Amino acid sequence: MLKFLLLALRNLFRNRRRTLMTLLMVGGGVAGLLLAGGYFAFMTRGLREDTIRNGLGHLQIFTTEHFQRDEIRVLDTGIENWPEVAARVRTAPHVRGVAPRIEFYGMVSNGQKSSIFMGSAVDPRAERSLGFETFLTSGKDLDGDQGSDVEALVGAGLAKSMNVKVGDGLTLFAVTSDGALNGVDVRVSGIVESGVAEMDARYLRISLPSAQRLLQSDRITNLVVGLDDTANTDAVYGELGPRLSGLPQQMTVKKWIDLATYYKQVRNLFNGIFLFMGIIVFFMVLMSSVNTLLMAMFERTREIGTMLAMGTPRAWIIFLLMAEAALLGVFGAAAGLVIGNLLGALLNASGLHLPPPPGYTVGILFRVLHVPALMISSSILVVISLALASIIPAVRASRLKIVEALAHV
Amino acid sequence: MDELVMVEAVSRRFPLDHSEVRALDGASLRAQRGEFLAISGPSGSGKSTLLNLIGCVDKPTSGRIVFDGADTSSLNPSQLSALRRKKIGFVFQTFNLIPVYTARENVELPLLLQGMSASERRSRAMAALESVGLAERAQQRPDLLSGGERQRVAVARAIVHRPALVLADEPTANLDTHNATQLIDLMRELNLTLGLTFIFSTHDQRLLEHTPRIVRLCDGQVVEDLHHAEVAHA
Numbered sequence: 001m002l003k004f005l006l007l008a009l010r011n012l013f014r015n016r017r018r019t020l021m022t023l024l025m026v027g028g029g030v031a032g033l034l035l036a037g038g039y040f041a042f043m044t045r046g047l048r049e050d051t052i053r054n055g056l057g058h059l060q061i062f063t064t065e066h067f068q069r070d071e072i073r074v075l076d077t078g079i080e081n082w083p084e085v086a087a088r089v090r091t092a093p094h095v096r097g098v099a100p101r102i103e104f105y106g107m108v109s110n111g112q113k114s115s116i117f118m119g120s121a122v123d124p125r126a127e128r129s130l131g132f133e134t135f136l137t138s139g140k141d142l143d144g145d146q147g148s149d150v151e152a153l154v155g156a157g158l159a160k161s162m163n164v165k166v167g168d169g170l171t172l173f174a175v176t177s178d179g180a181l182n183g184v185d186v187r188v189s190g191i192v193e194s195g196v197a198e199m200d201a202r203y204l205r206i207s208l209p210s211a212q213r214l215l216q217s218d219r220i221t222n223l224v225v226g227l228d229d230t231a232n233t234d235a236v237y238g239e240l241g242p243r244l245s246g247l248p249q250q251m252t253v254k255k256w257i258d259l260a261t262y263y264k265q266v267r268n269l270f271n272g273i274f275l276f277m278g279i280i281v282f283f284m285v286l287m288s289s290v291n292t293l294l295m296a297m298f299e300r301t302r303e304i305g306t307m308l309a310m311g312t313p314r315a316w317i318i319f320l321l322m323a324e325a326a327l328l329g330v331f332g333a334a335a336g337l338v339i340g341n342l343l344g345a346l347l348n349a350s351g352l353h354l355p356p357p358p359g360y361t362v363g364i365l366f367r368v369l370h371v372p373a374l375m376i377s378s379s380i381l382v383v384i385s386l387a388l389a390s391i392i393p394a395v396r397a398s399r400l401k402i403v404e405a406l407a408h409v
Numbered sequence: 410m411d412e413l414v415m416v417e418a419v420s421r422r423f424p425l426d427h428s429e430v431r432a433l434d435g436a437s438l439r440a441q442r443g444e445f446l447a448i449s450g451p452s453g454s455g456k457s458t459l460l461n462l463i464g465c466v467d468k469p470t471s472g473r474i475v476f477d478g479a480d481t482s483s484l485n486p487s488q489l490s491a492l493r494r495k496k497i498g499f500v501f502q503t504f505n506l507i508p509v510y511t512a513r514e515n516v517e518l519p520l521l522l523q524g525m526s527a528s529e530r531r532s533r534a535m536a537a538l539e540s541v542g543l544a545e546r547a548q549q550r551p552d553l554l555s556g557g558e559r560q561r562v563a564v565a566r567a568i569v570h571r572p573a574l575v576l577a578d579e580p581t582a583n584l585d586t587h588n589a590t591q592l593i594d595l596m597r598e599l600n601l602t603l604g605l606t607f608i609f610s611t612h613d614q615r616l617l618e619h620t621p622r623i624v625r626l627c628d629g630q631v632v633e634d635l636h637h638a639e640v641a642h643a
Contacts (some may be wrong), residue, residue: 003517003522003527007507007509011509096462280580302503302505303507303508305507306505308466309464309466309493309499310493310494310499310522311490311492311495311497311522312520313490313522314486314490316522326608391515402461402466402467403461403466403467406466406501406505
C-alpha cells in the first residue's frame with residue numbers, strides 16, 4: 001500500500017499545471033475560510049470582551065423576584081443588603097471585583113427643555129477596578145461625589161440635545177421608592193460616547209449614593225461581577241449558587257452570555273455567514289475537483305487498464321485515485337494554511353480599519369485571529385471535499401472494461 | 410510437456426450498431442507448457458481478441474477456455490483477476506509502463522500485487538532486469554529509455570513473477586529491426602532457459618522466422634497450425 005501511496009503522490013506531479021491550479025483553488029478556499037473565519041473570530045471575541053468590559057461584567061446577581069414580576073415601586077425588587085451579598089461573592093475564586101449598580105430612568109432638564117434619560121448609578125472606584133470602560137470624550141470620570149456637587153457623565157447625544165458641556169449644570173427628576181417625585185441638581189463632569197448613537201442620546205451616569213438619595217432607597221438593582229478570565233465564567237457561576245444561599249432574599253446569578261442579546265445575535269449571524277461560505281467552498285472544491293479528477297482518470301485509462309490486466313484488484317484502483325485526491329487535499333490545505341496565515345499576518349500588520357457599521361460612529365479595526373480549530377476544520381473540509389470528489393472517477397476507473405481501456409488512445 | 414491452454418470452439422462477437430462483428434468464430438487451439446507459439450494473421454483476423462480471451466481480460470461469447478486446468482468461464486471477476494496476477498505476464502504493443510515509476514519499480518509491480526516484501530521484490534526485479542540486460546537502467550523512468558529498452562523492461566515485468574504464461578500482443582510492432590530482433594532473441598532465450606510459455610500475436614516476419622509453432626488466423630478462424638518443420642518448409 002505504501003508503494004501505491006507513492007504512486008499516488010507521483011501521479012500528482014504528472015500534470016503540474018493542472019495540479020497547481022487545483023492546489024491554488026483548494027488553497028484559496030482554505031485561505032478564504034481562514035481569513036473570513038479569523039476575522040469573524042476576532043469580531044466575536046472583541047464583541048464578547050467589549051460587551052463584558054463595557055459594564056456587563058462576567059456575571060450579574062439579581063434578586064430572583066426581579067425576574068418574577070415587574071416593579072410596582074422603584075427598586076422594590078432590588079437587592080436589600082447588598083454589601084453582604086457582595087462580600088460573599090468576593091470570597092469565590094477568580095473574582096476580581098464586584099460593582100453595585102442601579103438602573104433607573106427619569107427626566108433631565110437644562111431649565112429650558114427636558115428629555116428622558118436612562119440612568120445608571122455606579123460605584124466609580126469599583127467600576128474602574130474592574131476595568132469597565134466609560135468612553136469619555138471630554139471631562140473626567142466620576143470621583144464619588146467627594147465635593148458638594150453631584151457629578152454626572154452624560155452621553156454625547158444627550159449633551160448635544162441639552163446643549164451642555166463639561167462643567168454645566170442639569171437637573172434630574174425621578175420617582176422615588178415611595179412614589180413621590182424627587183429632583184437633584186448635577187454638574188456635568190464628562191461627556192461619554194459609546195459608539196451606539198441611540199444609547200448616547202439617552203445615557204446618563206451618576207454615583208450610587210447620589211442615585212440612592214434621588215430614589216430614596218438603599219437598595220440596588222444588581223451586582224456586577226468581574227472575573228480574571230472569561231473562560232472561568234462557568235466555574236464561578238457554579239461556585240456562587242451555594243455561597244448565596246441562606247440570604248433573606250433569594251438570588252439569581254446570570255452569566256454574561258444570558259444577558260448579551262446583541263452579542264448572541266451577532267455571533268449567530270457570523271456563524272450563519274461562515275457556514276454559508278463553508279458550503280460554497282465545499283461545493284466549489286467538490287465540483288471543480290470532480291472535473292479535474294475525471295480528466296486525470298480519462299488520460300490514464302490505458303494505464304489503469306494495464307494495471308487491471310496485471311491483476312490489480314479493483315479496490316486498489318479506487319484506493320489509488322482516492323489517495324491521489326486526498327493527498328491533493330492535504331497539500332491544498334497546507335498551501336491554504338500558509339497563504340491564509342501569511343495574509344492574515346500581513347493584514348494584521350497593516351492596521352487596516354473598516355468603516356463603522358450602521359448605528360456606530362467609530363470604525364472597526366480589521367484583524368484576523370489565527371484559530372487552530374478553524375485551521376483544522378477548514379483543512380478537514382477540503383480533504384473530505386476532494387475525497388468525495390474522487391469517488392465518481394475512482395469508481396468509474398475501477399469499472400473500466402480492460403480490453404476497452406487497453407485500446408484507449 | 411503438459412497442456413497449459415485449451416481454447417475450444419471459441420467465438421467472440423461484438424455488437425456494432427444494429428449488427429455484430431465476429432472477431433472470433435469457433436476458434437480452437439491447444440498450447441503446451443513451455444511452448445513458444447506465434448499467432449499470426451492479417452489485421453482484423455482476431456489475433457488480439459484471441460490473446461485477450463486467453464489472458465482472461467475478456468470473455469468469449471461461446472465456447473470455453475481452460476487455463477492451467479481451470480475453466481475460465483466458471484471463474485468470477487475477482488478469481489480471474491487473481492489468476493492473471495499469479496499466472497500470466499503481459500507484454501503490450503505500446504509497452505504500457507507506468508511513467509512515474511522507475512524501470513525497477515515497474516518490474517516490481519506484479520510482485521507488489523502479490524504482497525511480496527520490499528527487499529524480495531527489489532532483488533527479484535533486479536534479477537529480471539539483469540536477465541533482459543537492463544540492470545544498469547533500473548533507476549531510469551520510462552521516458553528516459555529507448556523504445557527497445559522500454560519493451561525489454563515490459564518483458565522483465567511480464568516474467569518477474571515466473572508466470573505460467575507470457576502473452577505478448579504485437580510486441581515488436583513499435584520497434585525498429587535491430588530492437589525487434591533483440592527482443593525476439595530475448596523472448597526465445599527466456600523461453601528456453603526459464604521454460605516460460607510464450608504466446609504472442611504478430612505479423613512480423615522477422616519474429617515468425619524464430620518461432621517453432623505458428624497458428625494462423627483468418628476471419629476469426631484458425632486456418633493453419635504449423636510446427637517447426639512445417640514452418641521451416643513454409
